[in-house]
Amino acid sequence: MSAVRRRSAQAEARAESQRERILDAAQKCFVEQGFHGASMAAIAETADMSAGLMYRYFESKNAIMLAIIARELEGKRAKIEELYTDADFPAKVLEKFRLWQTGSAGVMNAALFLEMSAEATRAPEMARAIRTSDTLTRTDFERWLRRGREEGGLGLPEDVARARGVLMQCVIEGLVVRAARDPEFDAEILGEALEPLFRLMGFESPAPP
Amino acid sequence: MSAVRRRSAQAEARAESQRERILDAAQKCFVEQGFHGASMAAIAETADMSAGLMYRYFESKNAIMLAIIARELEGKRAKIEELYTDADFPAKVLEKFRLWQTGSAGVMNAALFLEMSAEATRAPEMARAIRTSDTLTRTDFERWLRRGREEGGLGLPEDVARARGVLMQCVIEGLVVRAARDPEFDAEILGEALEPLFRLMGFESPAPP
DNA sequence: CCAGCAAGAATGAACGCTCATTCATTTTCT
DNA sequence: AGAAAATGAATGAGCGTTCATTCTTGCTGG
Numbered sequence A, B: 001m002s003a004v005r006r007r008s009a010q011a012e013a014r015a016e017s018q019r020e021r022i023l024d025a026a027q028k029c030f031v032e033q034g035f036h037g038a039s040m041a042a043i044a045e046t047a048d049m050s051a052g053l054m055y056r057y058f059e060s061k062n063a064i065m066l067a068i069i070a071r072e073l074e075g076k077r078a079k080i081e082e083l084y085t086d087a088d089f090p091a092k093v094l095e096k097f098r099l100w101q102t103g104s105a106g107v108m109n110a111a112l113f114l115e116m117s118a119e120a121t122r123a124p125e126m127a128r129a130i131r132t133s134d135t136l137t138r139t140d141f142e143r144w145l146r147r148g149r150e151e152g153g154l155g156l157p158e159d160v161a162r163a164r165g166v167l168m169q170c171v172i173e174g175l176v177v178r179a180a181r182d183p184e185f186d187a188e189i190l191g192e193a194l195e196p197l198f199r200l201m202g203f204e205s206p207a208p209p
Numbered sequence C: 001c002c003a004g005c006a007a008g009a010a011t012g013a014a015c016g017c018t019c020a021t022t023c024a025t026t027t028t029c030t
Numbered sequence D: 001a002g003a004a005a006a007t008g009a010a011t012g013a014g015c016g017t018t019c020a021t022t023c024t025t026g027c028t029g030g
Helices: A002-033 A040-047 A051-057 A061-083 A089-102 A110-120 A124-146 A158-181 A187-201 B002-033 B040-047 B051-057 B061-083 B089-102 B110-120 B124-146 B158-181 B187-201
Strands: none
Touching: A002 A040, A002 A051, A002 A061, A002 A110, A040 A051, A061 A089, A061 A110, A061 A124, A089 A158, A089 A187, A110 A124, A110 A158, A110 B110, A110 B158, A124 A158, A124 B158, A158 A187, A158 B110, A158 B124, A158 B158, A158 B187, A187 B158, A187 B187, B002 B040, B002 B051, B002 B061, B002 B110, B040 B051, B061 B089, B061 B110, B061 B124, B089 B158, B089 B187, B110 B124, B110 B158, B124 B158, B158 B187
């Protein structure tokens, strides 16, 4: 029985790695050809497996799309969290902007972000997934803005914090749009305009110790 | 010959109205089902004509997509121009935000904007069209920011104006993303955060006479 | 030690369907 | 009557999905 259990654990691990292989391939294809432009055949070829086999690991193409979105959103939140656990907010945002431009691996891809957002306006399942992640991100921003002064924050009242939290999201998402649209744009130019804007909104580096 | 010319002019007018009927239907379908999800049959039905007839007025589905984009971008620029030919910039932006949320006719549709932006990352023709409109919009913003003091402006130097012009675009586009994602969101909340932000960036109402 | 075997993994041809596009035909105008 | 406008069935390509089949793996009794 121990042998059986070991085997099934091993099989489970292999299945998981297969799922990831499929998701990696799907992400590449979705970025290059769009959700609807990418065919299962193309994804299979990219993943270096047969089309039929993918149905052992995912119920449908739609399930793959949803899995991609979940993975991307999780990654996005992790990246945004990095922004305010460390110093120099504007510089960190600029750094992320450059990553969005190049579409580096492991980063929320800007084109995919647009694709997802457009799709969410008509696919309720995607809208729900995005909405959840969206709310989490905004709540995090608000918490940051409402921190008390003794913690190095401004201690903003709730309504002001909410307004600025949303606006912050808009600015970030606007930067993503720009990164997708203009991968050659020199991020440095944004820097000097971004800094006073973030200061105004209360997103500053924590005070030095 | 006058009869011939009159006839051809009349025919031309009719052809133009047919083209517009197709574009209106296509826009509706694209918004509801996406560029690739909307079929020619669906567009034809919405336009209340046969599928075949559309090919008398447009070479292909792709040509329809490009025409839609051109029309949307032209409208977008006109709407943005309204922003600074009149008083109270932040209030006007909020008003546009609400229109994006409801997807009112005649206004650049938010979902379509996302769809277009995503498509542009892989279709060079669309990228070119969008890039052109994009540059025009930014140039307009920059001109506004560089206006001399005697004209009620700040007379900002070129590099600062460029940085703020791009950032302004990011904020606007971020608002579009938000409008698409959250049609229920109360725009009023944004108002109080938006006003100091625009003031900081130099986008103010013209001084009263 | 191994021949044989069950079961999971993987294949890829086939299926049913939808799509964009075409074109022989009919209808509508002048 | 004749030209232009409009139709909608036909076409063929491509899609997501299924499934009969083959391959691989690792356990088993002898």
